[in-house]
Amino acid sequence: xxxxxxxxxxxxxxxxxxxxxxxxxxxxxxxxxxxxxxxxxxxxxxxxxxxxxxxxxxxxxxxxxxxxxxxxxxxxxxxxxxxxxxxxxxxxxxxxxxxxxxxxxxxxxxxxxxxxxxxxxxxxxxxxxxxxxxxxxxxxxxxxxxxxxxxxxxxxxxxxxxxxxxxxxxxxxxxxxxxxxxxxxxxxxxxxxxxxxxxxxxxxxxxxxxxxxxxxxxxxxxxxxxxxxxxxxxxxxxxxxxxxxxxxxxxxxxxxxxxxxxxxxxxxxxxxxxxxxxxxxxxxxxxxxxxxxxxxxxxxxxxxxxxxxxxxxxxxxx
Numbered sequence: 001x002x003x004x005x006x007x008x009x010x011x012x013x014x015x016x017x018x019x020x021x022x023x024x025x026x027x028x029x030x031x032x033x034x035x036x037x038x039x040x041x042x043x044x045x046x047x048x049x050x051x052x053x054x055x056x057x058x059x060x061x062x063x064x065x066x067x068x069x070x071x072x073x074x075x076x077x078x079x080x081x082x083x084x085x086x087x088x089x090x091x092x093x094x095x096x097x098x099x100x101x102x103x104x105x106x107x108x109x110x111x112x113x114x115x116x117x118x119x120x121x122x123x124x125x126x127x128x129x130x131x132x133x134x135x136x137x138x139x140x141x142x143x144x145x146x147x148x149x150x151x152x153x154x155x156x157x158x159x160x161x162x163x164x165x166x167x168x169x170x171x172x173x174x175x176x177x178x179x180x181x182x183x184x185x186x187x188x189x190x191x192x193x194x195x196x197x198x199x200x201x202x203x204x205x206x207x208x209x210x211x212x213x214x215x216x217x218x219x220x221x222x223x224x225x226x227x228x229x230x231x232x233x234x235x236x237x238x239x240x241x242x243x244x245x246x247x248x249x250x251x252x253x254x255x256x257x258x259x260x261x262x263x264x265x266x267x268x269x270x271x272x273x274x275x276x277x278x279x280x281x282x283x284x285x286x287x288x289x290x291x292x293x294x295x296x297x298x299x300x301x302x303x304x305x306x307x308x309x310x311x312x313x314x315x316x317x318x
Contacts, residue, residue, distance in 0.1 A: 098271040102250055110241060116134055142254075200238075
């Protein structure tokens with residue numbers, strides 16, 4: 001013990017001892033048999049291999065060939081499928097729309113989910129009813145959400161079309177490019193908002209009441225108090241939802257887009273993942289669609305790495 005510890009009183013001495021004590025090393029789980037951990041991991045590893053690694057390897061292999069749609073043969077063409085895709089003006093146009101679609105769906109889904117969660121956290125009466133009404137939309141399957149969206153924008157009975165006509169706008173979803181894009185974004189955001197609402201509300205409820213009271217004392221302005229004290233504590237939740245929402249906009253909106261543009265005019269907006277489906281399953285271009293899927297996979301991989309290496313450093317997990 002040091003001289004300061006010896007001359008200090010009892011409570012101070014105990015506090016100094018706790019502050020200077022070395023933390024105990026973390027205990028690790030010990031297994032009697034070295035193969036037992038791998039046995040526990042085997043089901044999950046099998047699922048990952050069957051549904052991710054094996055299809056990815058097949059897609060990479062097929063992207064270097066022009067394959068017969070009936071499986072009678074394949075011709076090696078090297079990187080021609082990639083150059084054809086990247087050199088196509090149509091593909092670049094669809095990629096641009098996909099980027100815009102992803103940014104808008106992610107931004108509006110997170111923003112509206114955050115706003116509703118903050119308001120729901122302040123509700124005192126009928127709290128359960130209010131939250132259930134907001135969460136229930138997430139139970140709707142994506143194809144059903146797309147069908148509901150088409151009904152809302154129907155030329156004859158759609159309330160949104162009638163509302164637009166009241167403002168002097170002639171909205172033609174399924175025929176006009178920008179009207180269809182607006183409807184796709186609106187339905188996709190509506191479908192994803194409840195998911196963000198659930199997690200953000202859980203994050204708000206996990207903030208200790210003492211922190212809220214301290215923030216209330218330090219800052220009387222509600223908006224400033226939220227952005228300086230509450231929102232930074234939601235950074236881990238927001239980081240997780242950012243990745244989930246980008247993935248949702250790129251891939252999980254497929255069913256919504258399929259319902260809203262199927263059998264419609266050819267100039268409707270589509271995303272990259274839907275173009276992979278069109279070229280592969282309708283156009284029977286297995287090699288070209290495989291190359292497009294590999295390009296999309298690489299884009300998602302780069303985005304994920306950038307998010308984890310750049311954004312995660314600014315996330316505090318205290």
